[in-house]
Amino acid sequence: MSQELLVLDAAFVEKHLDMKACVDLMTETLINVETGEDVQYLRKAIKMPNDNILGLMPGYSNAGYFGTKILSVYLQNSQEGYPSHQGQILIFEKEHGQLKGIVDATSVTKLRTGAVSAAASKVLANPDSSKLALLGAGEQGESHLQALLIQFALTEVTVWDRDFERAQRFAERESTKQQIAITACPTSQEAVQDADIVCTITPAKTPIIEAAWLKPGVHINAVGACTADTRELATDIVQQARFFGDNEESVLHEAGDFLIPLNDGAITNEHYLGTIGQVMQGTVPGRLTKEDITVFEALGMAVEDLAVANYLCQLAKNQQE
Ligand SMILES: NC(=O)c1ccc[n+]([C@@H]2O[C@H](COP(=O)([O-])OP(=O)(O)OC[C@H]3O[C@@H](n4cnc5c(N)ncnc54)[C@H](O)[C@@H]3O)[C@@H](O)[C@H]2O)c1
CATH class of the missing domain: 3.40.50.720 (NAD(P)-binding Rossmann-like Domain)
Structure with missing residues (x-):
């Protein structure tokens, strides 16, 4: 039985991703990588002929999901009014491998990176x-x-x-x-x-x-x-x-x-x-x-992005019920 695909844009992420919750989620994720609950794979950063980067960042979680962040990195963009990192997080459920959500990666990357540094600074x-x-x-x-x-x-x-x-x-x-x-x-x-x-x-x-x-x-x-x-x-x-x-x-x-x-x-x-x-x-x-x-x-790490994507998909699903 196929499940409904959730598509969560930057406005949804910014409205629903509370920074305090994100710091706690990142602390949990950083520990999960050590216990083996979450599995982090080495990412692939492909330098394209135009000197910009196509990035693929895969990860897996025993909590029930896996997936990848796929994004473009255009570092000169800030001078031209565009974000430097743009893309999506594709998240699958782990039982039958169905794609369950597509979540805006630009906003998630922005927020989770600050949250990870805050979690690290705390210790x-x-x-x-x-x-x-x-x-x-x-x-x-x-x-x-x-x-x-x-x-x-x-x-x-x-x-x-x-x-x-x-x-x-x-x-x-x-x-x-x-x-x-x-x-x-x-x-x-x-x-x-x-x-x-x-x-x-x-x-x-x-x-x-x-x-x-x-x-x-x-x-x-x-x-x-x-x-x-x-x-x-x-x-x-x-x-x-x-x-x-x-x-x-x-x-x-x-x-x-x-x-x-x-x-x-x-x-x-x-x-x-x-x-x-x-x-x-x-x-x-x-x-x-x-x-x-x-x-x-x-x-x-992709597991950081996937943990946030999973949290937001759960939240969106709860809102629909
Ligand atoms: N480690 C991670 O998980 C992670 C995640 C996201 C971004 N990043 C990296 O963080 C950096 C900043 O990302 P962002 O989204 O804030 O980018 P941004 O383009 O929004 O901002 C970068 C800022 O750095 C300034 N800058 C550019 N070159 C500089 C230099 N040589 N010296 C000093 N300042 C300079 C720019 O004027 C700009 O204000 C990027 O290198 C990005 O790849 C890392």
């Missing part, structure tokens, strides 16, 4: 963190601000972007929306120098921060660079930090922040300490002292 950052620096004033800047405000009693936010006017517009718009003081900084150094939590969320190909600019005890969510030959963190940060990832296979294949210093001989494989899911489970120690620098390297 790695110092609990009294109050100053947040956002490097990158795009879609991810917005979702990281929204998600981190849920997890920490933030009092100050700084934002930097290669395009300073964009950072200024972000500060003006988001300070009104989120009711918090946000300062646009002309350099990344000024933005991070007092920060307790730093989020790097740019498509930069070369480092945008270095260790000497950071306060002891800072936690960094390194989110923007997602290929082996691009990075946002200088080698000295990775050398000094306790370094964790979302998925070991992804870190060892795709994380330029880790692989470039590794290939230069500046670090060894032992610098990679484990996944954030292991830290959440308590099987790998996270922060050891208040002064540690911690890094969470986020490459993004």
